[in-house]
Amino acid sequence: MVLIGKKIDVGATRCARMGFTLVELLVVIAIIGVLVGLLLPAVQAAREAARRMQCSNNLKQFGLANHNYHDTYNALPFRRGGTCCWQSGAPGGINNAGRLSAFVSLMPFYEQGAMYDLIRAGDPAAGISPGGPYAWNSWGVWNNAPGVVLCPSAAGGFSHDRSHNYAFSMGDSVTGLNPGYTGDNRGVFGQATRFAEIIDGTSNTIMMSERLGSQTNGGPTTVGLNQVEAVQGIANSVAGSNTNPQICMTPAVVTGRFFTAGLTVKGRWGHQYTDGQAERVGFNTVLPPNSASCSSGDNPNSDNTVALLPPTSRHPGGVNVLMADGAVRFVSQTIDTGNLAAPPVNSGFSPYGVWGGLGSKNGGETVGEF
Amino acid sequence: MTRIVSRSLLILVSYCLLPGCGPGVPSDRPATYPVSGTVTMDGQPVANATLSFQLTDASRGAAGVTDDQGRYDLTTFEPGDGAVPGEYLVAIMKYDAPSQGAAVSEDDPNYDPNVTESVAKNLLPQRYASVETSGLKVTIIEEKNMEVNFELTE
Numbered sequence: 033m034v035l036i037g038k039k040i041d042v043g044a045t046r047c048a049r050m051g052f053t054l055v056e057l058l059v060v061i062a063i064i065g066v067l068v069g070l071l072l073p074a075v076q077a078a079r080e081a082a083r084r085m086q087c088s089n090n091l092k093q094f095g096l097a098n099h100n101y102h103d104t105y106n107a108l109p110f111r112r113g114g115t116c117c118w119q120s121g122a123p124g125g126i127n128n129a130g131r132l133s134a135f136v137s138l139m140p141f142y143e144q145g146a147m148y149d150l151i152r153a154g155d156p157a158a159g160i161s162p163g164g165p166y167a168w169n170s171w172g173v174w175n176n177a178p179g180v181v182l183c184p185s186a187a188g189g190f191s192h193d194r195s196h197n198y199a200f201s202m203g204d205s206v207t208g209l210n211p212g213y214t215g216d217n218r219g220v221f222g223q224a225t226r227f228a229e230i231i232d233g234t235s236n237t238i239m240m241s242e243r244l245g246s247q248t249n250g251g252p253t254t255v256g257l258n259q260v261e262a263v264q265g266i267a268n269s270v271a272g273s274n275t276n277p278q279i280c281m282t283p284a285v286v287t288g289r290f291f292t293a294g295l296t297v298k299g300r301w302g303h304q305y306t307d308g309q310a311e312r313v314g315f316n317t318v319l320p321p322n323s324a325s326c327s328s329g330d331n332p333n334s335d336n337t338v339a340l341l342p343p344t345s346r347h348p349g350g351v352n353v354l355m356a357d358g359a360v361r362f363v364s365q366t367i368d369t370g371n372l373a374a375p376p377v378n379s380g381f382s383p384y385g386v387w388g389g390l391g392s393k394n395g396g397e398t399v400g401e402f
Numbered sequence: 403m404t405r406i407v408s409r410s411l412l413i414l415v416s417y418c419l420l421p422g423c424g425p426g427v428p429s430d431r432p433a434t435y436p437v438s439g440t441v442t443m444d445g446q447p448v449a450n451a452t453l454s455f456q457l458t459d460a461s462r463g464a465a466g467v468t469d470d471q472g473r474y475d476l477t478t479f480e481p482g483d484g485a486v487p488g489e490y491l492v493a494i495m496k497y498d499a500p501s502q503g504a505a506v507s508e509d510d511p512n513y514d515p516n517v518t519e520s521v522a523k524n525l526l527p528q529r530y531a532s533v534e535t536s537g538l539k540v541t542i543i544e545e546k547n548m549e550v551n552f553e554l555t556e
Contacts, residue, residue, distance in 0.1 A: 251508075282466055371463040373454045
């Protein structure tokens with residue numbers, strides 16, 4: 033009996049030592065909660081961080097390609113150029129309508145020399161002249177876009193074999209975007225720019241950036257409530273946005289993340305990397321990154337000469353940009369954009385703050401930290 | 403034991419005060435105050451008028467577009483966020499909507515890339531179209547829901 037009693041005693045004290053009180057349990061749960069709360073977002077963000085790294089690496093490749101192109105030809109490529117010209121009623125193969133994008137010119141410099149040679153040769157037997165067919169056409173040679181023109185973060189758009197996610201800078205110019213090589217184009221990609229003409233300094237001037245493909249591939253449709261994301265489409269006929277870019281940020285154009293219901297929005301961006309139109313492969317540094325795109329014009333295709341085309345991406349908080357010196361930087365979407373209600377200028381300081389100053393190649397602005 | 407609980411709670415709360423935990427993007431933007439109002443022309447509300455607000459030193463601006471009742475909400479950084487306090491010069495325009503061009507789509511063989519877009523016409527008196535000639539001056543103060551109305555005349 034005594035022995036049994038002792039045994040029970042020992043067992044009871046052991047039980048008291050091994051058990052947890054409610055408070056201890058709560059503390060442990062709280063610590064686990066904190067650790068999970070800290071680590072889980074980090075694990076999820078690691079995927080996007082990896083995608084972003086690939087996107088910025090592609091930009092770096094384009095930086096090298098542009099510099100090697102400049103070393104070879106002593107100038108940067110035209111954003112839009114080629115064999116001339118479109119003719120009414122003629123078959124699409126007679127020339128490329130002077131609209132090949134810089135992605136084609138740069139091909140030999142990002143290891144797509146074979147495709148470049150095929151485009152240069154054309155296909156005379158099939159009625160396609162050297163230089164390829166009209167740049168907006170489907171053609172077997174260029175229908176399989178090189179992987180370097182795609183950013184893996186840029187999901188959610190309409191995609192096909194000619195989609196792309198990178199864009200050439202038109203600076204803080206809003207008008208005269210097409211053809212883009214006449215008149216004053218304040219960005220790096222205008223008329224065969226030489227590095228010597230980037231007077232603001234190559235480390236203070238943006239050369240390329242990213243843009244998400246559009247939600248559809250086609251002309252304008254009237255959008256409904258919460259239907260088309262503002263970062264993807266281009267709103268047509270936004271009157272006054274050519275002289276007052278800020279109109280493109282008002283509730284009349286943007287409702288939450290989406291275009292306001294009733295607007296006519298088109299999906300032309302990111303669907304034809306070979307076509308050099310502004311609304312295909314261009315961006316300007318007026319509206320901050322990841323804002324809506326607008327045009328005061330009403331062209332249903334990609335041919336508006338006036339447009340606000342900010343770079344857009346799925347990276348949280350901003351976009352990657354390639355500076356003219358080859359550096360890749362991340363620009364926040366809250367970057368200083370100065371006075372967006374001011375009309376665009378053709379010379380001198382950009383009215384659009386640090387962002388506009390980074391876009392212009394010869395504005396004379398001092399650009400601080402960004 | 404209650405001290406341990408309260409301490410762990412304190413740690414939890416302080417983690418959520420760390421930058422990056424809370425919502426929103428950190429920014430050095432100045433504070434804005436909501437501004438709205440109406441635009442009338444000879445007593446009639448003007449729909450689809452565009453307003454351009456420029457600080458007198460032109461360092462910053464704000465914009466608005468009126469709805470069918472002639473009401474607008476100013477925007478500086480985010481849709482409808484208002485304006486930074488200061489003295490503004492105002493210009494007001496109303497463009498006729500350009501007719502949606504009858505041009506054929508790019509996918510059509512008859513597509514003509516040389517289409518020129520139509521130019522929008524200003525339907526309000528031209529003197530209101532520029533901050534230099536409009537004579538409209540507004541001071542935005544640090545006040546919630548400021549109401550600024552514009553009564554234009556021919």
